[in-house]
Amino acid sequence: MDRYNPKKIEAKWQKRWAKEQLFFAKDESSKPKKYILIEFPYPSGDGLHMGHMRSYVAGDAISRYWRMRGYEVMYPIGWDAFGLPAENYAIKHGVQPKVSTAKNIKHMHQQMDALGLSFDWSREVNTTDPEYYKWTQWLFLQFYKAGLAYEATGLINWCPKDKTGLANEEVIDGKCERCGTVVEKKELRQWYLKITAYAEKLIEGLKDLDWPEPVKIQQINWIGKKEGINIDYQIADRPEKVTCFTTRPDTNFGATFIVIGPEHPLLARQSVLQIEDKHWQQIENYKQKVAQTGELERTMENRQKSGVFTGLYCVNNLNDYHMPLYVADYVLGNVGTGAVIGVPGHDKRDFEFAKVFDLPVIRVVQKDKNDNDPITEPDQVQEDEGIMVNSDFLDGMDIHTATKEISNHLVKKGWAQKTISYKLRDWVFSRQRYWGEPIPLVHCEKCALQDPSGRGTVAVPDEDLPVKLPEVDKYEPTGTGESPLAAVEKWVNTKCPQCDGPAKRETDTMPQWAGSSWYWLRYSDPHNKKVFADKEKLAKWQPVDLYFGGMEHTTLHLLYSRFWNQFLYDQGLVTQPEPYLRRQPHGIILGEDGEKMSKSRGNVVSPDALIEKHGADAARMYQMFLGPHEAMISWNDRGIVGVSRFLEKIWRWANGPTQGTDSPTVTKALNKLIKKVGEDIEGIQFNTAVAAMMDFYNQVKNESVSPTLIKKFLQVLYPFAPHIAEELNEVLGGKTSLQLETWPEFDPAQIIDQQIKLVVQINGKTRAVVEVVADLGEAEAKTLALASAVVQKHLAGQSIRQVIYRPDRLINLVV
């Protein structure tokens, strides 16, 4: 018997699997399909890390399992290769992103092979391949043609380090998602995708998906749907009105002022509201001061309230109260209508503002009858639950009834409209960087003259796609808000596809999320040159049955790609409204010190090192044994020897002398194992599946076994440690790959125990365990229980008042 040598056998089987093309998913297969997806990686110079490995190994095990269960499994792989690191590398080293990306892909491909991952390489895609981004551009144009891609100038998030605009989702804690730099606000012309048009559908669509509840909730909270009412307030002596959004119209009799944000259109010029000079001067100054304040600072809580009076008053139609109109930066221009009603008695922020400007505070809600004290301190401000007072026809109602009553009243009078507001903002879709898909539009001055919008933006015709990214010498972002592409005159200057006159290309590129917003669709039909994917092939493979990935994409990729899919579904271009039926997030793997793995900390453990030291099978299996797939885990190097030892034991066991017969213990244990492991794989509970296999070995190691039984065990082991399973199967005389075998069936009769252990409790405390035959009646059970000496001792002559009996489980004697 040779020693277990992972390196040797793993290389052998990896070669053989590739040669036999065992993992290619066949479009024409008549088997039912399973589409297992992992988030395709960014081809980084650092190669695969633990997070990749965790997902890929899990996806691999479950793919191998479903293939054995008779499914045509698609487990594809590709490269999300546009993005900043390649570009920054290019700036530093002068290497073309195309070149460094190709190198990284080659390296990571080797790493994946070394792990024995059963990807279908015939479907490999790369987002930076013109054959791929041709369709990214084409899909963008579908949004454009449907009016869901638009150009606008506005204050957007700007990363001063990466020198590009960012979407809301890319700002974490006021910082750039990529580099951690504090984000600034910058006025820029940008392309937007109208994701807000799908806010409702994005919430609705989640209902029937088999996703973890927290992930759904996080998306729903991000979309932030709120039902409320827009109330119009007439400005006294002016024709204009101020519209305020509120979810608490019930408190309207307590309104004592109105606040609008400094960005509000009514403050764009002095002339709009005919504001008096002395007030306008202050407003101008205030606006300037606010513009210089960072977004992060401005939205800090407990910040001293500030503001300026406009000299104008708004009229509350309910009671003719004239409310002074203020400008203050605690009201944000992009939230609601950019104007709020000041109800200092029942909103903490309004109260703080009222204190600064010495505005009256009126109580309109009381907790109970005795709750009459004037509100003078912030902690007396009551924001929920209570009974209405000082509110005319609302008096005596609870706040919920009052909300309904007054809403109906205001709407009927024509003073307000019910409305729904969302926190979700439209998706800033242009970036001022080089390494991305060019936005396939052309700006034509001549056509602009004919265009009612005055823009003259013309879509590049389908037959001229892709608009290829030109090769340049300088990748540096300009920092002016213009993409480096703007400097490539030969590329920028083009002919207008509409009028044939001189025109300029759009020089912004798409964000890194563009290519990943549809890649799972392309896998269905990756080589199609006529359409982004053939509809029949989409129908064959979509939707994704199981999607592995990280929690960090909940409000990024997962939201964006659902939006694209829903839009394409509405356009009749895809066959499923939702792309991913089941989502399985993985926990972050921390370094051994409990900190996030990072090069600077020096706590990185690479898959390469594990494979080198213990072999791919042990590395895979340990990854699965570590803990629940979704749990955050601190890496621990020591434990892997346990898995290595287990594999070595299996090696010796299967290579050892085997007699012809299986003992009843062995047969039973195997049947139970088949059931348990199958259930655990389907439930993605690999850690307990591995434990069950170890337990199985402990039970059977000294028993007599047949080669047939060992072979069945190897089939169970195969999804986890495929190389050693294949090798041992061959040792036992197997001629074909285990991948072609079917998953063993268990015999239900073998699972049921004839003899069971009945727990005997006295007053709920377990005192004894007696062996009895299954399906025993209560009387017999009681007799058997009482026969136990231990039980007799604990009863010590006390009389039994009650007997609780759960067949095959326990009997509890209450004395």
Place this chain on the structure above:
RNA sequence: GCCUGAGUGGCGGAAUUGGCUUUACGCGCACGACUCAAAAUCGUGUGGUCUCACGACCAUGUGGGUUCGACUCCCACCUCAGGCACCA
């Protein structure tokens, strides 16, 4: 502040339609076998306190509650992790 999760041995973690004396499986540790010796391997043990021992009692973040019986259900609180946040 709000929304999610999670707190079980020295460590990673098992067990929740409430019930097989909490801690499966693995690591670590201790002792033993093999060996001249070591490694590897195999075997035994391993929550705490008290006890020579049989055994008793206490233990699933803390405090209550429901129940014949609670890691599991309910209430309050503490700690940690993730998300959101002057959101009207």
